[in-house]
Amino acid sequence: MKIEENRDKDVLKIDGLTNFNPPHIFECGQAFRWNWDGQGYVGIVGDKVVRVLWDGTTLTLENTTYEDFNTIWQDYFDLNTDYGSIIEKLSKDPVLVEAIKHGWGIRILNQDPWETLISFIISARNGINRIKTTVDKISQKFGEKITWADKVYYKFPSVDALANADEDELRSCGCGYRGPYIKGTAQLIRSGEINLDTLMSIDYKDAKKQLLKCPGVGPKVADCVLLFSLKKGQAFPVDVWIGRIMEELYSQEMKDFKDIREFAENRFGDIAGYAQQYLFYYAREKQIGKVSSRV
DNA sequence: AAACAGGAACCAC
DNA sequence: GTGGTTCCTGTT
Numbered sequence: 001m002k003i004e005e006n007r008d009k010d011v012l013k014i015d016g017l018t019n020f021n022p023p024h025i026f027e028c029g030q031a032f033r034w035n036w037d038g039q040g041y042v043g044i045v046g047d048k049v050v051r052v053l054w055d056g057t058t059l060t061l062e063n064t065t066y067e068d069f070n071t072i073w074q075d076y077f078d079l080n081t082d083y084g085s086i087i088e089k090l091s092k093d094p095v096l097v098e099a100i101k102h103g104w105g106i107r108i109l110n111q112d113p114w115e116t117l118i119s120f121i122i123s124a125r126n127g128i129n130r131i132k133t134t135v136d137k138i139s140q141k142f143g144e145k146i147t148w149a150d151k152v153y154y155k156f157p158s159v160d161a162l163a164n165a166d167e168d169e170l171r172s173c174g175c176g177y178r179g180p181y182i183k184g185t186a187q188l189i190r191s192g193e194i195n196l197d198t199l200m201s202i203d204y205k206d207a208k209k210q211l212l213k214c215p216g217v218g219p220k221v222a223d224c225v226l227l228f229s230l231k232k233g234q235a236f237p238v239d240v241w242i243g244r245i246m247e248e249l250y251s252q253e254m255k256d257f258k259d260i261r262e263f264a265e266n267r268f269g270d271i272a273g274y275a276q277q278y279l280f281y282y283a284r285e286k287q288i289g290k291v292s293s294r295v
Numbered sequence: 296a297a298a299c300a301g302g303a304a305c306c307a308c
Numbered sequence: 309g310t311g312g313t314t315c316c317t318g319t320t
Contacts, residue, residue, distance in 0.1 A: 123301085124301075125303080126300085126301055130301095177303095177304095181303085216302090216304085218302060218304085219302090220302060221302070239301080240300085240302090
């Protein structure tokens with residue numbers, strides 16, 4: 001990997017990345033604050049706005065520095081993880097080969113646990129576009145303003161901001177019945193009853209137990225938080241899409257989501273979450289199980 | 296315009 | 309711990 005910095009323009013150019021494909025990374029449903037602007041993806045990450053351009057060879061990061069690369073982006077884009085070896089292991093399962101090929105270049109982003117927790121509470125019984133809209137509105141209403149290139153963006157709200165949120169204002173963001181869950185979870189975090197900072201270093205099962213205490217957090221949402229922000233590679237979030245594709249590809253006698261999780265745990269072990277990403281993306285792109293996709 | 300899509304809470308057993 | 313019902317809102 002070769003990095004070139006242009007300090008005057010706040011631009012970084014990175015060459016030599018493998019298994020890296022921004023459209024798949026940003027559109028596989030793991031993150032909600034990245035948007036295509038016609039040439040690249042603009043994202044809000046922490047207190048930064050960053051733009052990502054990709055020409056197939058060179059990754060260009062706009063509005064950032066070499067220091068940020070070391071302290072933020074290297075980990076955020078999961079560049080320390082060897083995807084070659086993960087793909088090699090998963091490819092031993094012939095059933096996964098096509099899904100892996102289809103979602104080539106997916107990476108599991110290491111996102112902020114707090115933002116990920118609230119975002120996936122919003123995701124319950126919800127589609128990706130509406131999740132994005134709601135997260136955006138919540139950020140506009142409760143988050144701090146940042147500007148870049150004459151445009152205004154908003155940071156994801158703080159724990160305090162959402163713990164104190166007015167219920168009607170929350171509802172006006174389109175979160176529906178999830179509003180009280182969001183506020184309740186924010187209050188649990190603020191009280192210190194759950195400390196997100198400790199979850200990375202504890203066991204998968206213990207961390208999951210903690211997350212399940214939050215209102216609006218069940219097994220699927222907890223697994224998303226564990227996988228997308230706490231580096232728990234064995235987390236295997238099961239939603240309807242995963243349910244459909246697992247039934248189609250493995251046709252096991254799995255009667256509910258709990259069975260599917262256990263099956264994945266046994267079959268994929270500590271890289272189950274990576275398998276989940278390929279499967280999820282594959283299922284959605286192919287509209288598996290949807291009547292409208294049947295000819 | 297009624298039907299649909301999408302996880303967790305809650306209650307009953 | 310399992311099974312059935314309800315929660316809200318944008319899209320079709």
